[in-house]
Amino acid sequence: xxxxxxxxxxxxxxxxxxxxxxxxxxxxxxxxxxxxxxxxxxxxxxxxxxxxxxxxxxxxxxxxxxxxxxxxxxxxxxxxxxxxxxxxxxxxxxxxxxxxxxxxxxxxxxxxxxxxxxxxxxxxxxxxxxxxxxxxxxxxxxxxxxxxxxxxxxxxxxxxxxxxxxxxxxxxxxxxxxxxxxxxxxxxxxxxxxxxxxxxxxxxxxxxxxxxxxxxxxxxxxxxxxxxxxxxxxxxxxxxxxxxxxxxxxxxxxxxxxxxxxxxxxxxxxxxxxxxxxxxxxxxxxxxxxxxxxxxxxxxxxxxxxxxxxxxxxxxxxxxxxxxxxxxxxxxxxxxxxxxxxxxxxxxxxxxxxxxxxxxxxxxxxxxxxxxxxxxxxxxxxxxxxxxxxxxxxxxxxxxxxxxxxxxxxxxxxxxxxxxxxxxxxxxxxxxxxxxxxxxxxxxxxxxxxxxxxxxxxxxxxxxxxxxxxxxxxxxxxxxxxxxxxxxxxxxxxxxxxxxxxxxxxxxxxxxxxxxxxxxx
Ligand code: AMP
Ligand code: MG
Numbered sequence: 478x479x480x481x482x483x484x485x486x487x488x489x490x491x492x493x494x495x496x497x498x499x500x501x502x503x504x505x506x507x508x509x510x511x512x513x514x515x516x517x518x519x520x521x522x523x524x525x526x527x528x529x530x531x532x533x534x535x536x537x538x539x540x541x542x543x544x545x546x547x548x549x550x551x552x553x554x555x556x557x558x559x560x561x562x563x564x565x566x567x568x569x570x571x572x573x574x575x576x577x578x579x580x581x582x583x584x585x586x587x588x589x590x591x592x593x594x595x596x597x598x599x600x601x602x603x604x605x606x607x608x609x610x611x612x613x614x615x616x617x618x619x620x621x622x623x624x625x626x627x628x629x630x631x632x633x634x635x636x637x638x639x640x641x642x643x644x645x646x647x648x649x650x651x652x653x654x655x656x657x658x659x660x661x662x663x664x665x666x667x668x669x670x671x672x673x674x675x676x677x678x679x680x681x682x683x684x685x686x687x688x689x690x691x692x693x694x695x696x697x698x699x700x701x702x703x704x705x706x707x708x709x710x711x712x713x714x715x716x717x718x719x720x721x722x723x724x725x726x727x728x729x730x731x732x733x734x735x736x737x738x739x740x741x742x743x744x745x746x747x748x749x750x751x752x753x754x755x756x757x758x759x760x761x762x763x764x765x766x767x768x769x770x771x772x773x774x775x776x777x778x779x780x781x782x783x784x785x786x787x788x789x790x791x792x793x794x795x796x797x798x799x800x801x802x803x804x805x806x807x808x809x810x811x812x813x814x815x816x817x818x819x820x821x822x823x824x825x826x827x828x829x830x831x832x833x834x835x836x837x838x839x840x841x842x843x844x845x846x847x848x849x850x851x852x853x854x855x856x857x858x859x860x861x862x863x864x865x866x867x868x869x870x871x872x873x874x875x876x877x878x879x880x881x882x883x884x885x886x887x888x889x890x891x892x893x894x895x896x897x898x899x900x901x902x903x904x905x906x907x908x909x910x911x912x913x914x915x916x917x918x919x920x921x922x923x924x925x926x927x928x929x930x931x932x933x934x935x936x937x938x939x940x941x942x943x944x945x946x947x948x949x950x951x952x953x954x955x956x957x958x959x960x961x962x963x964x965x966x967x968x969x970x971x972x973x974x975x976x977x978x979x980x981x982x983x984x985x986x987x988x989x990x991x992x993x994x995x996x997x998x
Contacts, residue, residue: 483546490551492560493544495569499599499606502681503571505707515692515700517685518575523563523595524615524625526658526670531558532629532958533636533655533965538676542602542653549654561674562656563595563614570598574617578691579684579754580804582788585691589684589754590619593627596680606711609653610680613672626662630950631998632671633961634941635765637949639675641941641968642762647740648733649762650677655961657953664997669954677761679712683730683805684754690808698811705812708758721822723812726758728826731802733760735830738798739837742791743845744940745771745873749781750996751789751797753804767994770940772985773870774863782995795838799830844935845877846914847928850921858917861910869902872984874940876900881932883911884925885918937971938982944989945981 484491506517534549549557559565566572574591581589595617597609612635613627627635632655642649653674660670681704689701705723709716719725737760741748748755749767757763769780776792784790789797806823813823842859843851866876879897887893889911901907918928941964949960967978975981 484548484551490553490556491545491548492551492555492557492567493569493600495567497601498567498569498571499601500569500571501599501606501707501711502575502596502608503573503598505703506573506575509700509703512703513694513696513700515689515694515697516576517704518573518591518596519618521572521574521595521617522566523572523611525564526562526615526656526660526672529558529562529564529656529658529672531654532633532657532671532953533652533961535640535651535653535965537969538651538653541604542600542607542676557654558656560597561611561654562658562672563611566597572597574619575680575685576619576688577682577684577754578688579682579752580687580801581752581754582784583800586752586754587691588619588688589621591617592620592623593617593625594675594680605678607676607678608680610675610677611672612675613670624662626660626670627673627998628662628664628668629657629671629953630668631766632657632673633950633953634768634946635673635675637946637961637964637968638765638768638941639762640965641971642746644969644971645740645744645937645940647744647746647762648737648760650675650680650757652676677757677759677763679708679757679759680763681708681758682754682763683756683758683801683808684752685758686805686808687753690811701808702812705809712759721813723809724822724826727802727806727809727823728829730758730760730805731826731830732833734798734802735833736760736837737762738795738834739841741794742838743841743935744937745774745791746940747771747778747780747789747791748794749784749789749994751794751801753801756798756801756805766998767996769943769994771873772942772989774866774873774876775870776863776867780994782993783997795834798834799827802827802830841935845932846880847923847932848917848921849923849928849931852917852920854917858910858913862914865901865903865906865910868906869900871900874937875982875984877936878933878938878982881929881936883914885915885923885928886925889915934972938974939967939971939978941968942985942989943992943994944985947989947992 510516555565573596576590578588595611595614599608616625636652636655639652653676657671661667662670716725747769755764767781771778778791779787884893889908952960
């Protein structure tokens with residue numbers, strides 16, 4: 478039994494206490510406007526959608542936030558269903574669309590901003606202050622002629638993947654709820670609208686800093702400094718006394734981004750649109766669009782059909798992370814006296830990435846193959862495995878999961894090793910590799926059962942494959958949301974065997990390879 482408070486729908490619609498809304502970003506925006514005539518965004522309201530309905534509600538997250546059971550069942554115009562669809566606001570909220578700029582596909586794109594996101598406010602919760610943001614609640618001053626909507630298809634993908642990443646232990650914005658409306662939205666064909674409620678300690682992106690760095694307004698450096706100070710005060714308080722706060726912030730973001738990239742790589746996740754406006758200042762995975770978890774391993778895998786040159790391929794992600802950090806560094810340069818991008822302290826901080834990422838990556842590869850100690854030859858061992866997997870187009874998730882049960886106490890060719898061995902068409906090459914692996918495991922006195930248990934905590938059994946999301950989308954389009962909810966439950970515990978979910982752990986069906994995911998969302 479949960480000891481969470483219970484809300485009964487016969488009462489008036491539940492809402493958080495108005496005093497719980499802190500709204501720091503709206504306050505900062507007002508302050509910047511008053512002092513510099515440069516707000517951080519525009520106070521705004523959602524454009525109502527007709528007949529919203531719940532598609533999914535994240536009860537676990539709502540409970541963490543201190544919301545009572547049944548919070549979503551209220552009736553009336555200001556019920557949660559309407560607020561989280563952008564049709565109403567609760568007292569205490571200060572909805573704001575923020576402005577940012579960014580580099581898209583390596584080119585300076587100028588002003589972008591929350592074209593379809595609306596920050597409802599920042600709420601103080603038992604797990605700390607959290608910003609609550611709607612995605613798809615209508616056009617804003619930053620929509621640039623687009624419609625401000627998100628379609629049900631991409632919203633289901635964002636909802637499920639946010640929670641799948643969280644289940645994997647990878648930093649991410651969260652998804653609190655998903656509502657749908659029959660409102661028609663034009664993409665390649667007509668689709669219908671949906672609104673995802675996202676939750677994160679902050680939705681500030683690299684692009685927010687780039688925006689003020691590039692704006693040629695008088696005293697824009699002061700605005701940039703105010704943003705740095707606000708982010709530090711709230712999210713990195715230990716940096717408040719740093720000799721140079723902008724440099725210290727950069728250093729922290731370098732670390733977090735290096736870790737995040739290693740985490741993505743280690744589960745075969747491709748983000749798909751790593752533009753600087755999609756990079757979180759907290760090192761969270763943010764803005765789920767044409768993302769994908771790889772089925773067959775291909776280091777050059779491009780998950781975004783619109784990414785013609787593979788700028789954001791799986792293999793390129795770590796380097797693009799660095800490229801984006803350089804863009805952030807460049808934006809912060811005016812606040813770092815005497816610093817030139819190619820020399821001095823900024824370069825030293827950026828170089829931290831070149832040490833941090835490979836170290837984080839190698840640590841994860843080691844853990845994925847179950848090595849408890851470190852030896853110089855480990856990197857070669859892992860890279861050779863990845864090369865074999867790539868040559869044979871082996872399924873990324875299944876191969877690592879089956880490797881968990883590798884028996885080092887038996888011959889490589891023993892039937893007990895067949896589940897993983899049989900994945901490799903080139904048995905000879907696998908056997909040669911597996912003998913090295915076996916020797917390496919024996920050298921550290923690895924105990925098979927213990928290692929298997931350890932490996933099964935880092936090599937997921939279930940990831941959100943495109944075809945799984947696609948099946949949930951097709952059903953939800955017909956009004957049946959059960960598959961969205963089932964996948965949400967499944968992916969909350971991606972490492973645990975869940976009876977009845979064998980198909981979710983299996984190879985993707987043939988039709989999966991024909992799914993094309995583009996920027997259209
Ligand atoms: P993305 O790369 O999908 O995160 O989006 C890049 C920029 O385009 C952001 O500023 C978004 O807010 C904006 N954008 C994307 N789709 C829409 C839309 N349908 N309506 C308004 N703005 C959008
Ligand atoms: Mg974006």
